[in-house]
Amino acid sequence: MKRAKPIYVELDMKTDMDHLWAHTQQPDKHEQWDLRFSEIRYLPKTSPGAQHFRYMTRIGFGLRIEGSGETKERFDVRTGERVSTLRFGSEQRASLIREGRGYWKYVPQDGRIVFLTQYDYDTRFGSAGKIFDRYVFRPLMGYATAWSFDALRIWLERGIVPAITIERALIHYGSVMLLAALWTYEGLVPKLLMPGGGELELMLQTGWFPGRETNVLTWMGIAEIGMAAAVFVFHRHKRLFAAQGLLLGMLAAAAFVANPELLAAPFNPLTLSLPMIGLGWVASRTANNLPQAGRCRRRPVRRAERKVDGHGVHL
Structure with a gap:
């Protein structure tokens, strides 16, 4: 060799x-x-x-x-x-x-x-x-x-000092990996692999895409997996996390408009969106001065x- x-x-x-x-x-x-x-x-x-x-x-x-x-x-x-x-x-x-x-x-x-x-x-x-x-x-x-x-x-x-730099890097990359994992799960499992678990029904309740709900749900899943990739690749860009927060807020609002009863569920779009927005804020705050x-x-x-x-x- x-x-x-x-x-x-x-x-x-x-x-x-x-x-x-x-x-x-x-x-x-x-x-x-x-x-x-x-x-x-x-x-x-x-x-x-x-x-x-x-x-x-x-x-x-x-x-x-x-x-x-x-x-x-x-x-x-x-x-x-x-x-x-x-x-x-x-x-x-x-x-x-x-x-x-x-x-x-x-x-x-x-x-x-x-x-x-x-x-x-x-x-x-x-x-x-x-x-x-x-x-x-x-x-x-x-x-x-x-x-x-x-x-x-x-x-x-x-x-x-390096101790602070290393701690900042661990927090930043930990937040980024969690965000990427959550976006991947949300796009892959409930939208692409198991749409019958509730996502398709929620899409039907909105009445926004008559006859095209399945296709729209598929493209939403692909888009969310794409967001996971974007978070992983462009994790040093703070504007990405601002856009992510806006997108998560819009998705949560759309779900509650379609079905207000979701607010009473123990696990609902709000309990997912808020932690993801928080992780995005942490990743954004720790993006500076990373080796x-x-x-x-x-x-x-x-x-x-x-x-x-x-x-x-x-x-």
């Missing part, structure tokens, strides 16, 4: 070199924004040069992966660029990563810092491990790296192309 490409992530940040360096080289700051690590601990230096460290990553269900590594620093007085190279690895048999190598590079450019990384690693578990890495693990690692870089950018540029992995460049440009070994960057 052809070797997978190294992971590359690059992002411009409006900050100064010392500020960025501190937030990426000090373990107590680094572990706050980097999704790949739960804990980083520097070991006492025994000699000048390499800084040895231990890291730990919680993977859920009480499981964690631990490993170790070393990092070295290089500083170019002429250009102001800095490089931090590293080697890392884990002896745990449960760890997919056996050992790896990479670098962080800091390039001053036009009042900002271009912060980039490239790293690669060897895997365990033979061919199965390589296949899992290529199609699942490596894409997730690349996404987590890019998402983390943008979380760091938000911290440096806007002063929003975006897509903001990062994932392929090196010519000026940034470098080859990496375990001890330094070959220029």
